[in-house]
Amino acid sequence: MEAARPAPSAQPAPARTPMLEVRGFSKSYGGRPAVRDVSLAVMPRRIFGFVGPNGAGKTTLIRAIVGAQDFDAGDIRIAGMSVRRRPVECKQLTAYVPDNPDVYGFLTGAQYLSYLADLFEVPADLRAERIRRYGDLLGMTGRLGELTSGYSHGMRQKLVLMGALVHEPKLLVLDEPFVGLDPQASYNLKQIMADLTARGSAIFFSSHVLEVVEKLCDEVAIIRDGAIVRSGPTAEVCGDAGLEEVFLDLAREGEGGKGREEKEGEGEGAAEGKAPAARGARRRGGRHA
Numbered sequence: 001m002e003a004a005r006p007a008p009s010a011q012p013a014p015a016r017t018p019m020l021e022v023r024g025f026s027k028s029y030g031g032r033p034a035v036r037d038v039s040l041a042v043m044p045r046r047i048f049g050f051v052g053p054n055g056a057g058k059t060t061l062i063r064a065i066v067g068a069q070d071f072d073a074g075d076i077r078i079a080g081m082s083v084r085r086r087p088v089e090c091k092q093l094t095a096y097v098p099d100n101p102d103v104y105g106f107l108t109g110a111q112y113l114s115y116l117a118d119l120f121e122v123p124a125d126l127r128a129e130r131i132r133r134y135g136d137l138l139g140m141t142g143r144l145g146e147l148t149s150g151y152s153h154g155m156r157q158k159l160v161l162m163g164a165l166v167h168e169p170k171l172l173v174l175d176e177p178f179v180g181l182d183p184q185a186s187y188n189l190k191q192i193m194a195d196l197t198a199r200g201s202a203i204f205f206s207s208h209v210l211e212v213v214e215k216l217c218d219e220v221a222i223i224r225d226g227a228i229v230r231s232g233p234t235a236e237v238c239g240d241a242g243l244e245e246v247f248l249d250l251a252r253e254g255e256g257g258k259g260r261e262e263k264e265g266e267g268e269g270a271a272e273g274k275a276p277a278a279r280g281a282r283r284r285g286g287r288h289a
């Protein structure tokens with residue numbers, strides 16, 4: 001039975017500890033606020049969708065979660081450990097796939113994956129099995145001997161995904177992971193995400209493709225102008241409307257127009273960023289690939 005190796009100095013988190021917890025996060029650039037007082041939590045085995053218009057602050061928070069950027073206020077904890085106080089242990093548990101993946105062009109795909117597996121001390125038998133499994137699922141097995149400088153955008157995306165998966169992260173952070181993937185790879189990635197969470201990991205996932213977010217995510221948060229304006233279980237956030245409609249409504253409110261809820265007099269929960277309970281009745285049979 002395959003098991004993710006715990007980071008050497010990281011203690012196993014108690015069962016109810018969120019895999020990712022953001023508390024009161026704020027970040028400004030040159031005195032201009034980009035993200036204000038954002039709090040959210042992602043439990044193990046959950047896929048959390050983070051959506052918002054261009055410039056809303058998604059990448060700013062994501063880069064801070066993965067330790068690529070400092071922040072002004074608040075805290076970010078991964079498996080209970082602060083990214084500021086225990087940055088190395090947090091990185092050992094985390095993998096990040098950015099929306100525009102960059103890989104060393106002078107390496108072959110196989111060399112890139114070996115390099116990452118070495119960094120994360122993945123034993124030889126496990127790395128071989130994972131590289132074969134994910135290479136087959138993403139249609140990359142036959143191309144791993146080639147230099148990455150000759151890869152297409154979609155192939156680079158797949159290779160970076162494989163590099164993230166080779167160490168079976170406890171927290172997988174994905175920024176627009178489906179952009180550039182062919183339909184078969186997209187389908188298989190959804191299955192890979194479901195399998196990873198079934199083994200106890202959590203996924204924090206940002207995308208503009210709202211249908212996919214709605215279908216895949218257990219919980220969703222919508223950020224607008226640097227603040228969370230709606231969050232909760234996907235079924236409650238979407239209500240009877242669907243995520244796209246809720247999202248567009250909130251965007252219109254942000255532009256000073258009237259959203260559908262406001263017109264219907266049902267928007268009491270919006271100010272606190274909660275899903276309107278009265279519309280949370282829509283049943284969903286759980287997420288699926």
Ligand SMILES: Nc1ncnc2c1ncn2[C@@H]1O[C@H](COP(=O)(O)OP(=O)(O)OP(=O)(O)O)[C@@H](O)[C@H]1O
Pocket residue numbers: 029030034052053054055056057058059060061
């Ligand atoms: N390095 C930076 N220097 C100055 N301002 C920045 C920097 N990075 C982001 N910003 C600003 O912070 C705000 C949030 O940007 P961010 O990239 O986090 O948004 P986003 O939600 O990821 O957008 P998109 O969906 O377009 O990727 C924007 O107003 C942006 O102009």
